[in-house]
Structures are given as C-alpha cells and as structure tokens.
Amino acid sequence: MSNSNHPFHLVNQSPWPLTGAIGALITMVGLIKWFHMFSNQLMLLGMLIMILTMIQWWRDITREATYQGLHTKMVMKGMRWGMILFITSEVFFFISFFWAFFHSSLSPTIEIGSSWPPMGIVPFNPLQIPLLNTAILLASGVTVTWAHHSILENATSQATQGLMFTVMLGLYFTILQAYEYIEAPFTIADSVYGSSFFMATGFHGLHVIIGTTFLAVCLKRQMKLHFSSTHHFGFEAAAWYWHFVDVVWLFLYISIYWWGS
Numbered sequence: 614m615s616n617s618n619h620p621f622h623l624v625n626q627s628p629w630p631l632t633g634a635i636g637a638l639i640t641m642v643g644l645i646k647w648f649h650m651f652s653n654q655l656m657l658l659g660m661l662i663m664i665l666t667m668i669q670w671w672r673d674i675t676r677e678a679t680y681q682g683l684h685t686k687m688v689m690k691g692m693r694w695g696m697i698l699f700i701t702s703e704v705f706f707f708i709s710f711f712w713a714f715f716h717s718s719l720s721p722t723i724e725i726g727s728s729w730p731p732m733g734i735v736p737f738n739p740l741q742i743p744l745l746n747t748a749i750l751l752a753s754g755v756t757v758t759w760a761h762h763s764i765l766e767n768a769t770s771q772a773t774q775g776l777m778f779t780v781m782l783g784l785y786f787t788i789l790q791a792y793e794y795i796e797a798p799f800t801i802a803d804s805v806y807g808s809s810f811f812m813a814t815g816f817h818g819l820h821v822i823i824g825t826t827f828l829a830v831c832l833k834r835q836m837k838l839h840f841s842s843t844h845h846f847g848f849e850a851a852a853w854y855w856h857f858v859d860v861v862w863l864f865l866y867i868s869i870y871w872w873g874s
Contacts, residue, residue: 620687622687622691627673629670632665633663633666636661637659640662643656644656671830675839678839679839693846696850696853706816710809713809714868715868717806717809725806729806729873733803737797737874742792743870746862746866749785749789750859751859753782754855754859756775757828757856758852759774759775760772760775760776760779760835761775761848763775764840764842766842767841767842773835779828780825780832783828790814790818806873810869810873813865813869814865817861817862824854824858827855828855835848
C-alpha cells in the first residue's frame with residue numbers, strides 16, 4: 614500500500630461488500646424457502662457466508678485502525694458522525710413499532726373486543742423476568758461506562774473486566790428473553806397484541822445480540838491492547854450503541870410490559 618499525504622478516508626478495494634451482499638441475498642432466499650418448504654440449509658449457508666465476511670471485514674478494519682495508521686482524526690470524526698446518524702435511523706426504526714403499539718392500544722377496535730390487552734391474551738407479569746432484564750441492562754450500562762472510563766485512564770485490566778462483565782450481562786439478557794419467548798402464553802399470530810409485542814421485543818433482542826457481538830470483538834481487541842486513551846473509536850461506537858439499546862429497553866418495559874399489560 615502506498616503512503617498517503619492526506620488525512621481522508623479513501624479505502625482500498627475489498628471483496629467483502631460483494632460477499633456480504635451475496636450472503637444477505639442467500640439468507641433472504643433461504644428464509645423464504647424455510648417458511649414455505651421447511652428446509653433451512655440455504656439459510657444456514659447464507660448466514661455462514663455473512664459470518665465469514667464479517668470476521669474478515671472486521672479484521673481488515675482493525676488492521677487499518679491499529680497497525681496502518683489510516684484512522685486519522687478527520688477519519689474518526691467522519692466515523693463518529695456516521696455512527697450518530699446510524700443510531701438516529703435506529704431510533705426512528707423503533708419509533709415505528711411504538712407508533713403501531715400505541716395506535717392499537719389507545720383505541721382498541723371492536724375486532725379485538727374493544728379492550729387492551731385483547732380478549733384471551735394473558736400478558737407477562739412486568740414484575741418477573743421483564744424487571745430482571747431491566748436490572749441486567751441497567752447494570753450493563755454501568756459496566757460499559759466503567760470500561761470506557763478505564764480506557765480513558767489507560768487502566769487496561771479494569772477496562773477488560775468492565776467489558777467482560779458487559780458481555781456476560783448481554784448474554785444473560787438474551788438467555789432470559791429466549792426463556793420468556795418459550796414460556797409465552799401467546800404467539801406473534803395472536804392478534805395485533807402478539808404482532809406488536811414480538812416485533813418490538815424481538816427486534817430489540819436482535820439489537821442486544823448485535824451489541825453483545827460488537828462488545829465481544831472490542832473485548833478481544835482490548836485484550837490485545839489495541840485501544841489507547843486517545844485512539845479507541847471502535848469501543849466508543851460499541852458503547853454508544855449499547856447505551857441506545859439500554860434506553861430503548863426502558864421505553865419497551867414501561868410502555869409494552871408495564872402500561873400495556
């Protein structure tokens with residue numbers, strides 16, 4: 614790679630956007646095949662292609678940031694704005710789910726018995742698993758902030774511990790939500806309540822899995838001493854994303870689990 618005398622982000626040619634798009638296409642076609650023909654091999658192939666693409670693409674970006682010096686101050690400024698705009702788009706994504714939920718719940722139609730929850734739906738007790746999951750995510754917000762301040766102070770072992778606890782709490786949340794879904798007395802097919810409940814909480818659960826993966830990669834990088842007090846945007850972006858996931862869950866808990874029940 615030739616040396617550059619500018620601070621801008623001009624990326625090298627890479628095969629990973631193409632392989633990622635192919636993996637996403639195969640996954641989508643595989644999902645349709647799974648739904649209609651009850652065969653999931655094509656979907657699993659697409660997911661495998663996407664996972665391998667992510668591993669190699671993230672490896673290349675890590676090398677650019679850590680060893681090649683391509684993430685200058687101007688590049689990191691652009692990445693910060695990119696992450697801010699991405700999280701903003703995610704906020705509006707969840708607003709659509711809340712809009713659908715309140716549209717249906719504030720004025721329930723006669724088709725669902727003019728009541729909320731609809732007739733025959735037994736909602737979750739908000740003081741059981743949902744409250745525990747709220748405590749877990751709030752605790753994970755504390756541990757990720759602990760890790761962030763430790764990185765700023767070059768306290769390597771403290772940052773590693775904080776990240777490790779955050780990843781463990783994220784995994785714990787996912788396990789509890791999976792258990793909640795297995796034990797659920799209603800399904801996504803049970804009126805607009807089931808649809809809005811599982812769409813909103815399910816997509817939030819997907820975001821928790823993505824955020825946990827994001828932080829697990831940061832944990833591995835932290836153990837390899839990739840982050841310093843002045844150069845750690847990879848972790849900073851993960852922390853922003855995790856705080857967004859925390860805040861969305863608080864709104865989900867208050868509106869869907871507590872008020873909606």
